[in-house]
Amino acid sequence: MNDPMSTALLTDHYELTMVQAALRSGAAGRRTVFEVFARHLPGGRRYGVVAGVGRLLDALSSFRFTDDELAFLAEHDVVDAATIDFLAGYRFSGDVYGYREGESYFPGSPIMVVHGTFAESVVLETMILSILNHDSAITSAAARMSHAAGERPLIEMGTRRTHERAAVAAARAAYIGGFATSSNLRAGFLYGVPTRGTSAHAFTLLHDSERQAFQAQIAALGPATTLLIDTYDVAEAVRTAVELAGPELGAVRIDSGDLAQAAVSVRQQLDSLGADKTRIIVTGDLDEYSIAALAAAPVDGYGVGTSLVTGSGVPTAAMVYKMVARADPDGELQPVAKRSVGKPSRGGVKAAFRRIGPDGCALAEIIVPDGPHAAQAAVTVPVNGGDTDPRDTHRPLLAPLVKDGEVVGGESVAAARDRRAASAAELPPEAHHLSRGYAAIPTVFAGPWGSP
Amino acid sequence: MNDPMSTALLTDHYELTMVQAALRSGAAGRRTVFEVFARHLPGGRRYGVVAGVGRLLDALSSFRFTDDELAFLAEHDVVDAATIDFLAGYRFSGDVYGYREGESYFPGSPIMVVHGTFAESVVLETMILSILNHDSAITSAAARMSHAAGERPLIEMGTRRTHERAAVAAARAAYIGGFATSSNLRAGFLYGVPTRGTSAHAFTLLHDSERQAFQAQIAALGPATTLLIDTYDVAEAVRTAVELAGPELGAVRIDSGDLAQAAVSVRQQLDSLGADKTRIIVTGDLDEYSIAALAAAPVDGYGVGTSLVTGSGVPTAAMVYKMVARADPDGELQPVAKRSVGKPSRGGVKAAFRRIGPDGCALAEIIVPDGPHAAQAAVTVPVNGGDTDPRDTHRPLLAPLVKDGEVVGGESVAAARDRRAASAAELPPEAHHLSRGYAAIPTVFAGPWGSP
Known part of the structure; x- marks a missing residue:
């Protein structure tokens, strides 16, 4: 079920002024590729969990500017008349690929890739990041709590400690992260999360x-x-x-x-x-931490509030949305990247694979240039200078989510919950240590990108 | 302008099961008084700022159970048929008093007081706390940033770092806290916050x-x-x-x-x-902290994102909603309080005043039993064992917000923004130190409550 409210104004002012300037310069229609990634895992976490994908696909479907919203933009001179016309007809017509909801991610993982014109892609930046950053932060924390709780059920009860609508998303994200139930009734109503109280x-x-x-x-x-x-x-x-x-x-x-x-x-x-x-x-x-400390106590279930909805010290994931390629004047996609001090990005369109060893344990995130031969290329990429093992398997991580503007990657919350458990289970055991550390597996970039 | 979506399910499951059990025991109609307060100021802050009051009054007006929501509650056996009937006719008919939006608060300040029957008052707990805890956390952080920035304007640009709807509330809360503008277009559309980008x-x-x-x-x-x-x-x-x-x-x-x-x-x-x-x-x-460190640099404005929307390390205020009085079988209001270890509460209905010295500087939060003589009683309360000064003034802090279920305390975001600045300006200078410390003024309880 879809939260019906218009989502088009959940957007930073500068996305629309960029559209205005690009319409004027003629670059608005250039083909571009934007990529969502996280430069690091905040809080010394050892893995992150992608969440919010389902909510994002719903929100994308509601991304239409209403007459009232357009009148507001005109009245407040946010953008000019030509841009208002463009926005009035706005409908994303491109393609989106992404990690499926519940999948683990690591620094530099190309979590979502958006292909479209500049104008249609840039206006989605804010909403995409809001949803993925919030929900991924919650599910990433929930996953750690689930591991600490073992077989004992976790009850999400943090609604009163966060924004009233964020709470609904947090309940959904906690459920994907392995919580058994939630106190939040709207999460039951909208997403089928089992509620208790x-x-x-x-x-x-x-x-x-x-x-x-x-x-x-x-x-x-x-x-x-x-x-x-x-x-x-x-x-x-x-x-x-x-x-x-x-x-x-x-x-x-x-x-x-x-x-x-x-x-x-x-x-x-x-x-x-x-x-x-x-x-x-x-x-x-x-x-x-306190859940882990209660492992030896005769406790049959845990209710978790504040720390869940605030991401247990990490209330937002560190994901950004960066242009990695755009068409040149001849229409050919060219890699692009900024060089800002301390915040560089890697240009180029990427494909991503999780390398899994013969024992079922994840070994590395392999990132190669996208293209018809990506899967073959990934197989040959050495990790830590070592030889590759022919028995390794390579799970492709980018699935089609939107094709020509139509959502094709919708799935149930239950499917995301199952994927979260399966993806976490194949990580090396140190991924689940609660102490601060480094990413549990390396992200290996095998392409013309250099180091970040 | 009001966000029109139904708010009734932004509620913990147990609020409704309590209504069911109280309808059955006959106590649902008992008169009760609930109080919102914070036991402490998180993060070593020296004052907090109340925010979200305007949003809460809007949300209260939309707190009606729709047919779809009632069908969900029935189908999932959340509550029984008698409770569904009660909820179908639900409309809050009581009175609410509260600190006005933008007012400073301290540990134990009775920030909001809800008079009504048990059943009509308890179901509002979750939504009241969600809104006040989120928005107050943001405005409290924004106020510190505003002080650090001095005359230089602050631009709120954190939308992408928090839940997409929480971001709209955060932009509003930042504006009340002294920010000049926001990147969030929906905050402009709904609340008139000036947007830039x-x-x-x-x-x-x-x-x-x-x-x-x-x-x-x-x-x-x-x-x-x-x-x-x-x-x-x-x-x-x-x-x-x-x-x-x-x-x-x-x-x-x-x-x-x-x-x-x-x-x-x-x-x-x-x-x-x-x-x-x-x-x-x-x-x-x-x-x-980094804004303060840039005071000597030739900077003309600051854009703040992540730290604003996450409350700069304190993403939620510590407010709770506790029953402080209820009618006895004779219909007389009696103070009540739980005795849970480490989390006690003070029973009794309270009035609150800000004592202001002759120099215009706040001296104390004076809490006395509510009643016709509360204002006279507050004047005589000694602070730190010292004499009272007849030149002190006492600003009453609890204003009528809802009367017989009708909102009477609505006001503009601009009014809340002005109050925030005025209330902060009358605090002693140490209130604005960024280091961790204690509440800038004492909260003095002069009543039959004992210590907390």
Whole structure:
């Protein structure tokens, strides 16, 4: 399902002034290729996860300027009449290739490649980056939390800690990253993310006693519900909870204090009361580090809020959208690159392959010039000066997403979630270390690009 | 102007299950008072700025469950039929008081107070917190950057570094925080934020030479435009720029390298070419610290992206929404508070005043029990054990925002922007130190609440 609001003004002012100037200079219709890539993995991460692709394809379909929006642009002299005319008829007609949602990426991976005229491609820059940078940051953090949690389910509950619409995207991104459920109802409505929730401290405080609150909740939601036990005294709450719900009590939630210590004593108390099937859910400022630290505690699930929706210290991926080729006056594509100090880019249209060893473990990201022989070229690229192994396989990473302006790469959120798990599983084990480090596999550029 | 999309599902699942259980227990209609406050100022900040109030009032007006949304809730068994009926008729009918947008706040400030039945008030929790936490985090960071920039204008250009809709709110929040302009077109369209922009490196790369690109831009946007001079060689770009635009060249932008050093040499070069009125705009991973460090450099404006939209290390304010009072079985409001370890709250309905000394400098946040005599009580509250000064004034901080469900506190973004500047100006000078520290003024609770 598509969020129907117009997306065309989710765009930086300068994208439109560039269109105006290019329409005037005659360069607006030149064929160009733009590439999305990240110069580095922020925060000492060892891999990143591409997310937001599905949302981006939806947003691209809604990228049309409404009459009200065009009137705004005219009235505020954002651009001239000729540009308004161009925008009124705007419809992206080019091709987009990209890493599929849930795929791992590394520094320099050509995550998305946009072929089209300059004018039709440049106006998409801001929206493409907003969506990919936000969603990839969340899924990349979620993936680390999922690995730390192991088989224990993660519940996303950070909606209140981020922008109200970003929260919906974050819930979707967390689910792709391996979370089991979310508190966010709109993420259920729009994307089919499973939603869960029971009660907050306010529900206990509303009633004249904790006992009455528990009774009310069990009456309404059944004994398999999750009771929140830290409003007053935890031990008394556990006693009351099992007394009222019986051993079928589904779960208890602890939201404060030393969670490891509390889990141990609550587990003992539940077991002694015969509620040995009742699960213990912990919440309260968890991140991948505290989740890992709770591995030995008798915890059955984690609720994660702030750290998830803020990317656990990395609220945005470092992706940029750079022109890598454009047609010369004869119509031939020529590589282009800026030379800005500290921020250079590699010109040229690229193809990308994940090299996988015979044991199924990813070895390298191989980047070669795009073209009919790219796959053959990739096979021969040496990594770290070593020989190539004929048993290695090479998974192509750029899939067609848009063809002649039509979305051809749509897929379900469930498919992206499965891909995320599979792609992470084939990374070398050190990819999942939580400490700061370097990219888990090298990105090898075999082409006429030189070093970045 | 209002973003028209339905807001009712921007809500945590558990808000609705609590309504279901409270409808069943009979407590759903109890009168309650919820309070928004922050236990601390994150990141060692010395004051926070309340933002998002205007967006929240808009979102509250759109908080109605559509038929599609109700069908989703029923189909997925989120809540039972009685609750669906309640939600179908949902319309907030209570009162909301709050700090006005742009006002400074401190730990424990009762930023927003919601009076209504439990059921109608609890379902607003998630949306209220999402909006206030996001926008306040951005405006609080923007305010620090504004102080660091002094008279030099700040340009918000972080859209591509955050969720595409969060970016619109961030542009609005930055403007309230003192930024002059934004790149975000939708923020102009929805909120009247002034938008600006000229060109990116891609525009230079598109043309066969930098000279042709500059010619094209000047032809389309006039010589008063801003030319981006770091695509290839900065000194050559400056020469070309002044040759083509003449001394009327509006500005040049530097986006890479050592910005202070580059600004000095570009200034010298511009002056030597007679372009002594041409301004220098710097961009590229700036935050309040690097802005402050550029104070002595010949810079005329700053573009800020990532650090603004991510709250400069603090992407969310720490606001929570807690029940502080509810009616007892006789209908009398009683204070309530949870006792969770490390996360206690103060029960009781509060009034808040900013005490201002005779020199116009803020001295304290005074919190007293709400009621007809609150203002008189606030005057007598001692701060730090000292005597009160009869010349002190006390500005009431809680204004009526919603009365009987109708918005009564709407105001323009410009009014919020002016308030932000005025409120910041009356804080003691140490409030604006960039180093980590404590709240710039104490929050004094004079009531039956004890310590938190």
